[in-house]
Amino acid sequence: MPVNTLAHALAHSAWLRRTLAADPELAAELPARLHAPFTRAEMSERYAAFAVADEAMLKTALRRLRRALLARLIARDMEGLATLDEVMATISDFALFAVDTALAALKPELARYGRPIGDESGREQEMIVIGMGKLGGDELNVSSDIDLIFIYPESGETDGNRKISNHEYFTLLGKKLIAALSELTADGFVFRVDMRLRPYGDSGPLVMSYAALENYLLTQGREWERYAWIKARVMTGDDAVLADLARPFVYRKYLDYNAYGAMRELYKQIQREVARRDLIDNIKLGQGGIREIEFIAQVFQLIRGGREKSLQTRSTREALARLGDMRLLEPEAVTELADSYDFLRRLEHRLMYLDDQQTQTLPVDPAQRACIATSMDCADWDAFVARLNRVRATVHRHFEQVFFLPTEEHVSHPLSGLWADIQEDGAAAQLGELGYDDAPQVMRSLAAFANSQRYRDLPTKNRQRIDALIPALIEVAAGCDGPDTTLTRILGLIEAISRRSSYIALLTEYPQTLKRLASLYSASPWVSNYLTKHPILLDELLDARVLYAEPDWPQLAAGLAHQLDEARGDVEAQMDILRHFQHAQQFRLVAQDLAGMWPLEALSDQVSLLADTVLAACVRAAWLDIGKRHVEVPKFAVIGYGKLGGKELGYGSDLDLIFLYDDPHPDAPDLYARLARKLSTWLTAATPAGILYDIDLRLRPDGAAGLLVSTVDAFANYQRGKAWLWEHQALTRARFVAGDAAVGDRFEKTRFDVLxxxxxxxxxxxxxxxxxxxxxxxxxxxxxxxxxxxxxxxxxxxxxxxxxxxxxxxxxxxxxxxxxxxxxxxxxxxxxxxxxxxxxxxxxxxxxxxxxxxxxxxxxxxxxxxxxxxxxxxxxxxxxxxxxxxxxxx
Missing domain, CATH: 1.20.120.330 (Nucleotidyltransferases  domain 2)
Structure with missing residues (x-):
């Protein structure tokens, strides 16, 4: 391929011009290799050709490899041959290769100390290198630092002639690794290494044991570190450390709306730094920049990632796509953010290509400005700036919509004075003017809440948030039917969740939910008690489109199955998933019912379909939890009687069930009996998330004295020969609900024959x-x-x-x-x-x-x-x- 195909790249990058001028061999080979991505296999092949024998040769080999790789990346990108994905993936892959290769080459340099041995296991220890930031997300920049953390499994000491502690050994190894990558030599550098994300930052130890890291995260880990650990990736060694230590720190089991405040505070710190250093033209940190897109994705990950494991992704764009799938962001918003991210990241690379500098700031040099404008397909600098401003305005608009200021930071609510002076003369009169029927009693209830020991003992942050909430709740309750009762019920909720800061944060972050909340609490004591008992359902109030959307049961069932599969092996987690699903769907149906969306018969159908969906998911998940099963899909059916059988379920109805199977395998009776017992437990056991359903199994053949599960043949023989008339009466309201359809068909045939x-x-x-x-x-x-x-x-x-x-x-x-x-x-x-x-x-x-x-x-x-x-x-x-x-x- 002729050299002039590099014209665009050479015109854009002073670094590329200097590098090819200084390295004729690279200049000669680059055009011939331009159409091939730089793969891991080629990295290995080129590195092997150096025959590295010592630390000095390691540094030379990695730096020259980086030079060849970066030259091709710039050329392929600028000539329109590489996508953004290829650029980020290639440089990220090279970072993994460089760290892994350097560690392998450096370990022999410490041979005089022997092998580091763990005190507990007695096994040789390995250093675990964790990549953070864009490196962890496979989104690395071509001239970026790499953020690393070094850890090792166990304390102990080496087994060589010169014994040192494992901590000392891995500290030496870590320092050598940093030097091998970041030290500036005649051949340049491989990656600048940033270790400031490690526990305690610059003042902390360079390396840390698992136990020390766990203790730090549990006792001293800060909110902004949760954000940083989202992208953590094990580059070398056992990746179980993330599942065991980091993920529980990052992803909470509950919906964590405190993340908003933490992320907002971090953003404010960044903006103060932007102002101090005059970084307004920084496309990463400035308004509408890359960081705002990352924050949008990551705040939802922090809030919901513990419950929605699909959000536990290190990729910003994958996270945005999943937020769109879950309708947490509108599809149009996801598209605009993804397009903006693509534009800004490509621009970021072009800024770095100019001279291989880690910069995200727009240039002031006219020639460089012209290069940037041309490389971004704009006619001139002014046209480019206009396009960039549109992109940044779009990003910041979405950022503001997600991170709007909470209630407590707004101008004080007009009723703040009433709440602050609730025990003063005039409070009852003001409550009466608002529309409360027994204003003196309402005043006494509010005063009792304010004087309660529970309220006084709250953490300051919780109490401040509640103080911001109460005036708004007084206002919205006053606009409901039965305002006195409505406010009393809501105060019961606030008291119940007062120590659970995440729920209080939800209500302060989303003040638009308060009117919906008051409306439901006004309409029904059952609903208010249900929501107070299951405050996790407050999340359902956030989006009226979701709350009042007609359920798509096949889609909901598929989502539930996916969640259960992700939690396979963790029965407690699966039971909680089932309960959260059932409670959320029932709450949506209640809200729709109170809004007059369903005739009674149709509503009963929906409540029954919910039970059907949960039972089907239970059968599948419980069966997969049984070891030594002889088939992957059980030949087993759940039969519903009574209100479930007749599709007349109401809220809180019991389920009348029997279990049948049709399987000649010799282990079948025992296996299906175990499945029936497991199902009973999964349905009725009280967990922190509550129960699923109360069930009644007395309609099975021979009642309480009969087998928990029967074959379809035994059931048919019983119905034809031994059943009482009342059992045939019950059979008129019975149907196949969940499990194997073939077994269900046999039941339906028996039912028809008997009736x-x-x-x-x-x-x-x-x-x-x-x-x-x-x-x-x-x-x-x-x-x-x-x-x-x-x-x-x-x-x-x-x-x-x-x-x-x-x-x-x-x-x-x-x-x-x-x-x-x-x-x-x-x-x-x-x-x-x-x-x-x-x-x-x-x-x-x-x-x-x-x-x-x-x-x-x-x-x-x-x-x-x-x-x-x-x-x-x-x-x-x-x-x-x-x-x-x-x-x-x-």
Whole structure:
């Protein structure tokens, strides 16, 4: 290839011109190799050709290798042959190669001391080199420092003739490594090495044991260090150190909204430094620069990375993409930030190409300015500056949207004085003017909160944040129905989370959530108690689009499966994932319900689909937790009865379940019994995240005395030969819920066969009436009990069950799991009951369920049997009398 293909690169880079002029051999080979990326294999091949035998030769070999690599990178980039990804990956890969190669070459230099041996393990120790910053994220700049930390596993001493401690040995090795990379020789340098990110910074030891690092992170690690350790990457040695030590420090198990304050403070420090050093033209640190994009990605990583392991990535662009996938950032914002990052990083490289200097500051020299403008495809400097300003404005706009100032830093809330003087004369009057019904009592409640020992003992930061919150909460609660009760409930929440600074931080960082919070706390005591019990759900209030979005169950199931897979092997983590998922989805449905988005039947379908999704995920995850399983997918099914079976679940409903399997393997009975027990534990065990569901397994064959799990054949034989009539009644509201569809199909066939059996009408009626009487003995009918009242819910259910069992042999459509309302309509169409009575019973059943649902949300309230309810009771009773009257031939 002719040399003039380098014209653009040579015109842009004074360093490249000098280097090729001083190295004719490199100048001759570069055009021929220009179209090939500089790979790890080529690094190894070129290094081997130097036949390194000592420290001096090591330095020469690495520096000349760097010169060849940088020359090709500049040329490929400037000639349009290399992408940003290639440039960053190649220089990052070279840093890994240089560190690894240098360590291997330097260890023999310390042979006189012998091998470093661990006191505890008795094994030889290796130095672990951790790359930080852009090196850790494979995003290194071509002329950047590399940020390193040196650690080693165990204390001990060497086993040579001249024994020294492991700490001394690795300190010597670390110093040699730094010199091998950063010392300026006639051949230049390899990388400038920055060790200031190590514990205690410049004043700390150069190397540190695992134990010392762990102690430091636990006791003295600062918030800005969490940000730095996001990109930590083990370059040499065992990478378990990050999982064991660093990740728990960086990524908290809870949603950590304190990260906002920490990152905001770090940003302020950077901006003070920018102002002090007049770095306004610095495209990394200045406003709208690279650092702002990194901060946007990393604050979400710090907040959510402990729960969303997909955010535990070292790459800024990968993190942005995942934030877009999770809708934590809008897709348009992700695209604009990614494009801006690409522009700024390419510009950063072109600034460094000018003279191989570590700089991110725009040049003042006219010739250099012209080079930069041309290299960024702009006609002249003014056009370039205009484009750069647009990019920086875009970045800073998104930065401000993410890092807007919290409530406590705004101008004081108008009601701050009321809260500060809550016990003073006039406070009650002011509360009354705001709309509180019993203003003196509200004032006393607020004063009791302010005087409580719990509030007084809070850390100063928490108390300041609460002081900023209370005036806003007084205001939003005053605008709700029942303001007194609403504020009392919210104060209960604030008291419950007062020591959990992350939740307090969430509410102060996102003041727009307060109105949503007050609305929910006003609407329902059940909702307020649920949210107070599970404050992690406060996160659900942040984005109304997510909170009120109709659930996409296949997508949600896939996301849940992915989370469970990432946590495989950690049962406690998996159980918490399941609970967080179930609580979050149920809370979204409650919010949508209160907003009037769902008719009751559709809402019950959604609550039932949630249970189905959780059960399916439980089956899969619990089975994978069983060792020595003979198949990867269990031939096992979960069958739902009762409200789950009939898709009439409400909030907090129990699940009536049975477990079936169809597997001839000799180990199957034991394995599926273990799976059933494990499922029961996973569903009902109380963890710090709460429980999933209460379950009832008594509907299995032979009830509580029966096996926890049965084969489908045994279940079929039991239903046909031993089951009581009430068990066939229960079967009318049963369905396959989760697990192996083939096993579910066999259950459904058995169910159909049993329900379509011919039965003697008189005997059937007598048994159903006897069963209903036994229920009335234990639950005497009362008009304020809509379930057990004469003409209430149970009577409707018994009517439907009788019709199915008595007539499905003639009308098989009655076996469909359609719900009581639809089955009443089918029975009327079949001529089994009067159409008008059927319609009245359908209306009554809807009314009962709506009333039951409302009572659930307004927990503690009782039914007031008004005229409308009594009419419904009478209408259902008339249908009962018609259906249960003996017919001809009975």
């Amino acid at each position: 379509t059996m011919t039965r003697d009408p008189g005997s059937l009626r007598a048994e159903v009436l006897a069963m209903r009487e036994r229920m009335r003995e234990s639950h005497p009918p009362r008009d304020d009990d809509i379930k057990h009242a004469h003409g209430g819910i149970v009577d409707v259910e018994f009517i439907v069950q009788y019709l199915v069992l008595g007539h499905a042999w003639r009308f098989p459509e009655l076996t469909g799991n359609l719900g009581n309302i639809a089955l009443l309509g089918l029975a009327a169409n079949a001529g089994l009951i009067d159409h008008e009575l059927a319609k009245q019973a359908q209306d009554a059943y809807r009314h009962y369920r709506r009333l039951q649902h409302a009572l659930r949300l307004q927990e503690g309230r009782k039914v007031m049997p008004d005229a409308a309810l009594l009419v419904h009771y009478a209408q259902v009773t008339r249908l009962w009398e018609q259906v249960m009257q003996p017919g001809p031939g009975d």
